[in-house]
Amino acid sequence: MFYLFAAVCVGGALIAVFRREPVVGAVGLIAMLLGVAGVFVLLHAHFLAVVQVLVYAGAVMVLIVFVIFLVDPRREGPLPLRGIIMKGFGAIAAVFILLEVGRAFLRGGGSRAELPAGFGSIEAFGEALFGAWLLPFELVSALLVVAMVAALVLAKRRT
Amino acid sequence: MTVGVGHYLALAALLFCIGAFGVVLRRNFLAVLMSLEIMLNSANIVFVAFARQAGGHAGQVIAFFVMALAAAEVATGLALAIAWFRVARTVNVDEAGEMKH
Numbered sequence: 596m597f598y599l600f601a602a603v604c605v606g607g608a609l610i611a612v613f614r615r616e617p618v619v620g621a622v623g624l625i626a627m628l629l630g631v632a633g634v635f636v637l638l639h640a641h642f643l644a645v646v647q648v649l650v651y652a653g654a655v656m657v658l659i660v661f662v663i664f665l666v667d668p669r670r671e672g673p674l675p676l677r678g679i680i681m682k683g684f685g686a687i688a689a690v691f692i693l694l695e696v697g698r699a700f701l702r703g704g705g706s707r708a709e710l711p712a713g714f715g716s717i718e719a720f721g722e723a724l725f726g727a728w729l730l731p732f733e734l735v736s737a738l739l740v741v742a743m744v745a746a747l748v749l750a751k752r753r754t
Numbered sequence: 755m756t757v758g759v760g761h762y763l764a765l766a767a768l769l770f771c772i773g774a775f776g777v778v779l780r781r782n783f784l785a786v787l788m789s790l791e792i793m794l795n796s797a798n799i800v801f802v803a804f805a806r807q808a809g810g811h812a813g814q815v816i817a818f819f820v821m822a823l824a825a826a827e828v829a830t831g832l833a834l835a836i837a838w839f840r841v842a843r844t845v846n847v848d849e850a851g852e853m854k855h
Contacts, residue, residue, distance in 0.1 A: 627795070628791075720811055735823075749836075
C-alpha cells in the first residue's frame with residue numbers, strides 16, 4: 596500500500612511541476628494531496644488524513660483552480676535550464692541527494708515505539724491539541740483571521 | 755521488506771526536491787505556489803512519520819498547524835496574484851519588476 600500511495604504522490608508532484616498548463620498541474624497536485632492523505636492513514640493519522648482531503652484537496656485546490664481560471668495564465672515557455680556551471684552544481688547536488696535518499700530507503704526501519712492504545716484516534720489527537728498545544732491552536736486561529744482580512748484587503752478592487 | 759520510517763523520509767525528500775525544483779524554475783506565480791504546497795506536504799509527511807515512530811501526538815499536531823499555515827499562505831498568495839494581475843495583466847514572475855501601482 597505504501598508504494599501505491601508513494602507512486603501517486605511522486606507522479607502527481609511531477610505532473611504539477613513539469614506540465615506547463617496550470618490546470619493540468621492543479622489536477623496533478625490534487626492527486627499528490629490525496630496520495631499524501633493515504634500516507635497519513637498508513638501512519639495512523641486518521642484525523643489529519645480527513646483534514647488533508649477536506650481542507651487541501653477541497654478548499655485550497657478549489658481556490659487555486661478558481662484563480663487559475665480567473666487570471667488565465669498563458670503557457671510558459673520551456674523551463675530555463677541554462678548555464679554550464681549551474682548545471683554542474685545541480686548534477687552534483689542531485690547525486691548527493693539521491694545517495695542520501697537511497698541510503699534512507701535501504702536502511703528502512705529503526706526501532707519503533709510501541710503504539711499506545713487508541714494512537715491516532717480523534718479522541719487522543721484532541722486531547723493533545725486542546726491540552727499541551729492549546730495556546731498555539733488559538734494563535735493559529737488568530738493567524739487565519741489575519742490571513743482572511745489580508746486576502747480581502749489585497750483582492751479588493753480599488754476605486 | 756517492511757516499510758519503516760526511512761521509506762517515509764525518502765518519499766518526503768523526493769517530494770521536497772520536486773517542489774524546490776518547481777519553486778526555482780517555474781515562471782508562473784500560481785505554479786510556484788503549487789510547488790510550495792508540495793514542499794509543505796513533504797514536511798508534513800516527515801512530522802507524521804516521526805510522530806508514528808515516537809508514539810506521540812506532537813508531530814501530528816504540528817502537521818495540523820502546518821496545514822492551517824498553508825491555507826493562510828495560499829489565501830494571501832492568491833489575493834496577491836489577483837491584485838498583481840489586475841495591475842500588470844500577467845502572473846509571470848520574470849516580469850515582476852515593479853511592486854508599486
